[in-house]
Amino acid sequence: MVAFTKGHGTGNDFVIIADPDGxxxxxxxxxxxxxxxxxxxxxxxxxxxxxxxSLPDGAASLAEEPDAEWFMDYRNADGSVAEMCGNGIRVFAHYLVRSGLATLEPGTTLPIGTRAGVRDVVRSGTGYQVDLGRWRLSGHDPLVTADGLPVTRPGLGIDVGNPHVVVALAAEAELAGLELHRAPALDPVPAAGANVEFAVPEEPLVRDGVGYVRMRVFERGVGETLSCGTGVAATALAVRHWAGESAPNAWHVEVPGGALGVRMFPAEDGEHVALSGPAQLVFHGEVELV
Incomplete structure (x- = not known):
């Protein structure tokens, strides 16, 4: 039998299994x-x-940051390996703190290894904030077709440690009418696939210096989820890109599972994007792996 904990961040849920020695x-x-x-x-x-x-992928993390004691080995629901998960890393940090495997006092930073590199987590007013690192326009901007969407739309490719394609919709009715029971079609198809976000800016877009947007997401290897942390960051980045130079660097993104905060800020190696939001542990148990 293997012990596990169930946790979630804005409805994006995970089975957590402690395997310290790999x-x-x-x-x-x-x-x-x-x-x-x-x-x-x-x-x-x-x-x-x-x-x-305790695992080969962790060597790069330790080379980057010797204090990155813990590595988040993240797998999608279909069993495929993923580079990063913005909601998952907050839940991961919360599990480390609650289980006594790590400490995270206010004003301190907890570095966590991932396949996208080391990510720094701090406490925030809503739970935890993670620096997702440098982001970039991927240059892969496919056309996107989805059930319930009357016409094919252009997508904007954004990489925040894992690949995303963000699609702008015109109204809430279009967002509500999407049928995401199967994967949206991308043309051309990215070699590694991509998470696909559909975003609707709120009206007004900016209130008190904060941008507001709603989104839904289809995650590769999973399907539609109630939230996707890196997808929320990609959505805020895309809407800011479309809005132009006057757009803010602070965003409030509504997803079916709740709301998350996004902040863009300068760093030595370029602009970084940070994600903040809650993390909860729901229950513990044991399961037999067969």
Whole structure:
């Protein structure tokens, strides 16, 4: 039997398994079984909590930041490996703190290793804030077709450690009318796939220096989720890009599972984007892996 904890960030939910010494090899089919909402625990993904020194992918994290003791081994619900997860890393940090594996006092930083590099987490007024690092326009801007969307729309490719394509919609009715039971079609298809976000700016777009936008997301390897942290960041970046130089660097993004904050700020290696929001642990248990 394997001990687990169920947690979520704005409805983006995860099965958390502590494996500090890297002794557990999770097969893709086992991950998919854990995440199955009918016959498993049910989740959008699995967070394996492992020391960076205990797995090969952690070597790069320790080279980048020797204090990055813990590595977030994240798997999508279909068992595929993912680079990063903005909601997941907040839940991961919350699990470390609540379980006594790490401390995070106000004003201090907790570095966590990921396949997208080391990410720094701090406490925030809503829970936790994570510096997602440098972002970039990917240069891959496919056309996007989705069920419930009357015409094909252009997408903007944005990389925040994992790939995203953001699509602007004209009205709330279009957002509500989307049928995301299957993956939107991208033309051309990115080599590594992409998460696809559909965004509607609120009216007015900016209030008291903060931009407001709503979105829904289809995550690769998962499907539609109630929230996607890196997708929220990509959405804010895309809307700011479209809005022009006068657009703010602080954003409030509404998702079906709640709301998250996004902030863009300068750093030595270029502009970074930070994501803030809640993280909760729901229950603990044991499960048999077969």
């Amino acid at each position: 002794e557990l090899e999770l097969r893709p089919d086992q991950v998919a079984a854990l995440c199955d909402r009918h016959v498993g625990i049910g989740a959008d993904g699995v967070l394996r909590v492992v020391r960076s020194r």
